[in-house]
Amino acid sequence: MDMYAVMFYFFAVVTIASAFAVVSTKNIIYSAFNLMLTFFGVAGIYVLLGADFIAIVQLIVYVGGILILLIFGVMLTNKITDSEIKTGWTQVLPAMLVVAAFAGTLLGMVLKSNWRVLPQLQQPVTGLADIGVLLVNEYALIFELLGALLLIALIGAASIARK
Amino acid sequence: MIYNFLVDLIGNEAVAAFINSIIPLLFIVPFALFAVYLERKVSAHMQDRLGPMITGWHGWLQTIADILKLLQKEDITASKTDKPLFFIAPILAFTGSYMAFAAIPFSSAYIGANIDLGLIFIAAVSSLVVAALLMAGWASNNKYSLLGAMRSAAQIVSYEIPTILVILTILVVTGSLNLYTLSENQTNIFKWLIFGGYGEGWQKFAIIPFMMVGMVVMFISTLAEVNRTPFDIPEAESELVAGFHTEYSGMKFAMFFLAEYANMFAVSVLVSAIFLGGYQSPFGYIGDVIGVSWLIPIEQFMWFAVKGLFFVFVQMWLRWTLPRLRVDQLMEICWKYLIPISIANFLIVAFLMVLL
Known part of the structure; x- marks a missing residue:
């Protein structure tokens, strides 16, 4: 594996793991900080795709703006941080249908797209x-x-x- | 470039990049030690005291003794703190301030990452520090800490706007956000951006007053972003004990301290790299005169450090001269003065660049 692949898998794992933590953790503050990691992972993937500007704008807008305001709001409303968020199984069948449809669409897109391969990615960054x-x-x-x-x-x- | 040299030497890009990324740390840690000593001496002399005098000549060993003390200190964690976040916060704070050094050129031979968007990159990673402060304030589970963290987040988020507006002005004048290109082109004192930049013709003279305004706005707003007096309400000792780092002790506290001083230096060299030629000498180089080319990067590094330290000194000077602002005054300065001034400044400079 070359450096590029290592970096890509690193950022991919960070993004997916933290995104999973955002929805599964019961502490809302942990969700917020995990969301920050998700944003960072996505920014890293943007950099690997040669989209430096989008990566940096992602950091400024999402981490610097939206996420900080989110944490700010959560911390100011002190009752939210104490109460546990209920996570459980409800509406299993409709959820599965929607998720399956969405995943199918995404998978179809992934398989049908004309992906750029590595040598082309080493073109000068826009x-x-x-x-x-x-x-x-x-x-x-x-x-x-x-x-x-x-x-x-x-x-x-x-x-x-x-x- | 040191990076190319390292790649040649080691033959492995990953290892070379790793070593390359450690180089600023070799400068920042001794700098922080020195800056703490300087802060004490400056404050002492401003107040007609002597400052540390006992450890070593004029107390120069004082900060080294302090760091040894901090290393040995018991790491106290209050029982109701949020352990993981409490542990991550100081590391994240230092990561945020260290990331800024990636885009700052230390001399023509060294820049961490020569990216085109250097200036915006620095503005972007500074948001990491905000997140770290909020994390520290919340994890401490202490009302004062949380208040301090809130204040600092509000302050940094607000003061980012004038900074970015000034950066936009720079973009209009130079057409580049790459700090390396900016520094490389400001070859002598008349080409510094504060004296109109490296353009030609009437434009250069017409924008000089606006560049000076821009520099003052930039300096004030970056000063606020690093939470220094007169903008230190997040850690106002007399109101909030120590703000977000009240609960921290030992090495974790030292990390926050290191982050703060690294940040001070980062914004200082940022202002100098944009407006005062960065690592360039105001006049020629000794290496040029005597024909020793390897001397030039070293001289450039000296100039870089001198300019950075000058602004660090100005920050300390202000800290011990001005009283702290109230929260409402702080927001007023940002939203009613700095932002309108920087927008007007930006528009005028843009007009001048197009018309002349």
Whole structure:
């Protein structure tokens, strides 16, 4: 196994194990911190795919923003941390159906996709400049719409906070 | 590059990368020892005292004695703490501050990872420190610690915004976020970004005042991100005992201390690498004059350390001069002053770069 494969399996194991811990642990704080590990694992996989920018944005937005706010919220509401989350078996059949359908779709996608193999991955990493050019040319409309969406969310949050 | 040299020497990329990643540690640990001593001396002289004088000449062995004491100290863990998180938090705090050094060039011969997104990378990994502080505060199971952790999270998350806005301004001016490229191009004092950068023409002179504003904003907000006075409300001794590290003792406490000093140095060299040429000398190199090329990286490292230490000294100076801010004043400075100033600064610089 070369370094690339070792790193990939490391990040994959970190991601999956911590994601499993997020849903299985009974302590909500542990879930939150495991979620951080999941985000890190995913960021690592992005780096291995040559998407440095997405990896770093993933860290800034998810770990630096969303996760910190999540932990913040959990810690401020002190009753959540004391109460145990109930995990158990309910709705087994519908859950299994949905999961099977979802897993089947994913598996179909995995098998049908035209995957890039290793030598192609060693091409130069897409730079920040290229992403910028793409964002303001090809995807300008989507980019602007997303900006407007975020602005709406911001104004909404401010107006709710004022009440 | 030292990395290439190591690969040639060892012949194995993984081992070379591992050794390469340890190099900053060899600098940071002695630095932390020195900085603790410096902090004591600076504070003492600011208050017209002498500081440590007994251990060694002018007390220079004091921090070494302290670290020996910390190593031998009993590792106290209160019974109601959350054991795993309590144990991980100091390690995570140091990991977060150490990761920042990956993108910082120590000299033209050494940078941990020469990535194009160095500046944003540093902003991203600093969030790890926040998570570590929250973890420490919560795991301690102590009201004061939790309060300190909350305050620090709110503070770091807020002050990240002006930092990133200044980074954007830099991106507009130089077109690069790679700290190595930035440092490499600021070859003499007139090409430092604070004096307009390495561009040409009128732009260079027009942006000088805005670059100075940017540097001040950056320095203030990074100061707040490392929780130093006047922004030290997370560990305000007189209100919160010691904030998030109240419950820690022995080596775990030493880890937090190391993380704090590593962080101080990281933000200092960050400011110097962006605005003050990083490892570049303000004038020429002795190695150039006498024709000894291997001397240049060593000189560059000296300049890097001198600039970093200067800003560390400024941080200590501020700590012992200014009173602590209240929580509301802290947020006011960030949201009502620094963010509008940095947005205006960014827009003006962007206009100047396009128009001139």
